[in-house]
Amino acid sequence: MAASMRLLVRRVIRLSHRNVNVTAAGLPGRSGCCWAPSSCRCFSDAAGDKSTHFGFETVSESEKAKKVYKVFENVAQKYDVMNDAMSLGIHRVWKDMLLHVMHPQPGVRLLDVAGGTGDIAFRFLEYVRSQQERQKRRAARSMQTPSWQDISNNYSTEDEDGPQESTAVVCDINKEMLKVGKQKADSMGISAGLSWVVGDAEELPFDDDQFDIYTIAFGIRNVTHIDQALQEAQRVLKPGGRFMCLEFSKVTNPVLARLYDTYSFQMIPVLGEVIAGDWKSYQYLVESIRKFPDQEEFKGMIEDAGFYCVRYYNLTGGVVALHSGFKL
Numbered sequence: 001m002a003a004s005m006r007l008l009v010r011r012v013i014r015l016s017h018r019n020v021n022v023t024a025a026g027l028p029g030r031s032g033c034c035w036a037p038s039s040c041r042c043f044s045d046a047a048g049d050k051s052t053h054f055g056f057e058t059v060s061e062s063e064k065a066k067k068v069y070k071v072f073e074n075v076a077q078k079y080d081v082m083n084d085a086m087s088l089g090i091h092r093v094w095k096d097m098l099l100h101v102m103h104p105q106p107g108v109r110l111l112d113v114a115g116g117t118g119d120i121a122f123r124f125l126e127y128v129r130s131q132q133e134r135q136k137r138r139a140a141r142s143m144q145t146p147s148w149q150d151i152s153n154n155y156s157t158e159d160e161d162g163p164q165e166s167t168a169v170v171c172d173i174n175k176e177m178l179k180v181g182k183q184k185a186d187s188m189g190i191s192a193g194l195s196w197v198v199g200d201a202e203e204l205p206f207d208d209d210q211f212d213i214y215t216i217a218f219g220i221r222n223v224t225h226i227d228q229a230l231q232e233a234q235r236v237l238k239p240g241g242r243f244m245c246l247e248f249s250k251v252t253n254p255v256l257a258r259l260y261d262t263y264s265f266q267m268i269p270v271l272g273e274v275i276a277g278d279w280k281s282y283q284y285l286v287e288s289i290r291k292f293p294d295q296e297e298f299k300g301m302i303e304d305a306g307f308y309c310v311r312y313y314n315l316t317g318g319v320v321a322l323h324s325g326f327k328l
Contacts, residue, residue, distance in 0.1 A: 068222045069174055071281045072116075076176035078275055079117050083218070085271045086248075086264070086285065087319075094320050095217060098246050099123045101313065101322060106132045107164035108212040111236060113201050113229075114219025116177025118184055118194075121168035124215075125193055128166040165192075169211070171199040201229040209238045217246040221292040230305035237327045243307055249314070249321035250294040256317045264289070295321045 051060055072079075083091045098120065104110065106128055112120045172178050178196050185194060199205045201216070201223050214233045223229045233243050251257035264286045272282025293301065295312050298321075302310045307325030314321055 064224050068224075071284055072174045072222075073176045076116070076174065076180050079177065079180060081275050082272070082282065082285070085268055085275065085282070090316060090319075091218075094246060094315050094322075095119055095123060097313075097315060098215065098217065098244060098322060099127045101324065102127075102213060102215075102242070102244060104128055104131070104166070104213060106135070106166055108166055109210070110166070110168045110213045110215065111171060111204075111206070111211040112168060113171050113199075113204070113214065113216045113233070114173070114222070115170045115215065115217060116172035116174055116181050118170055118181035118190075120215050120217050121170045121181075121194060122185070122188065122190060124168050125166065125190065167193045167195070169195050169197055169206075171197045171201075171204065173198065173200050202232060203228075204232045204236050206236045208235050210236050211241060212238055213242050213244065215244045215246075218248065220245055221247055221288050226293075227301060227305065230302060230307075234306045234327055239327060241327045243302065243323075243325045243327070245298075245302075245323040246320060247292065247298075247323070248289040249292070249298075249318055252314060252318035256319070260319060295323075298323060 087094070102124075104124060104127060108128070110121065110124050112118075112124070115121060170178070170181060172181075175198060178198065182196060185191065197205065201219070202225055214237050216229075216233075220226055220229060230243075237243065251260050268286050269279040269283040273279035292298070295314065295318070299310050299312055302323060302325050306327070308328050310323070310325035312321045312323045
């Protein structure tokens with residue numbers, strides 16, 4: 001109930017700001033922007049639907065949301081194949097690297113946003129399970145010849161001090177993507193500690209300070225208001241919680257950059273047509289990569305949202321960057 005009321009209040013505030021002129025006279029570089037980051041977004045027009053980009057196309061913000069939804073509705077059943085085509089199969093290694101850097105411990109709670117197919121959540125639960133087994137083996141080795149007092153103490157504290165269950169919440173605005181993720185979870189026999197929620201990255205349906213880790217992999221570039229999504233990540237994380245984002249970025253090696261540009265613009269749409277009969281969706285996905293901020297600019301956006309100790313790791317020469325920050 002509290003989450004629903006908070007969501008309603010935020011929507012009312014945003015609607016009220018759409019009909020009000022806001023100026024910031026004398027503030028360099030941000031004229032026409034609202035300076036209350038938790039309640040409104042920057043805008044240049046007093047009313048009406050602002051324009052934004054959908055790949056290389058200029059569209060209204062409301063139109064972009066519909067178009068992005070349609071893209072992922074179209075590619076949901078072929079999403080894994082799409083990732084293979086766009087990354088030459090290396091996306092699996094990138095996601096494994098995300099978990100390696102995250103290094104989650106038993107008992108933590110994960111929110112994976114725009115993660116409808118469950119790839120990050122599945123890896124998270126498997127990683128935590130392996131950590132639990134490693135801890136059990138370590139404890140067993142240290143108790144190979146226990147005294148009767150050690151055994152008694154172990155039984156008396158087993159229930160009280162046992163590790164809490166780790167949970168993963170997958171949140172995605174697209175129902176078709178969530179459907180694919182649930183099907184994969186069923187086929188893999190994964191159910192414990194896993195839940196699925198329909199939700200918008202810009203208006204998450206959760207209370208404040210709920211999660212230990214927030215992840216978004218290859219999803220934030222499709223959000224209309226990236227700054228708002230980052231603020232929502234800040235809000236739902238617990239103090240000390242970690243924000244992690246895996247996203248296509250700016251290739252740092254000039255030779256690799258030329259090869260990747262040639263492959264992505266010329267081959268990926270063709271593969272999209274061959275694999276899924278949908279070149280247009282794949283063309284948008286390629287263009288959306290080029291419109292996304294580079295590593296340093298996105299790092300600044302994460303810091304502006306209130307995160308600390310922000311850094312990024314370039315993977316495969318900057319084809320992808322892994323961004324990380326903490327909520328204090």
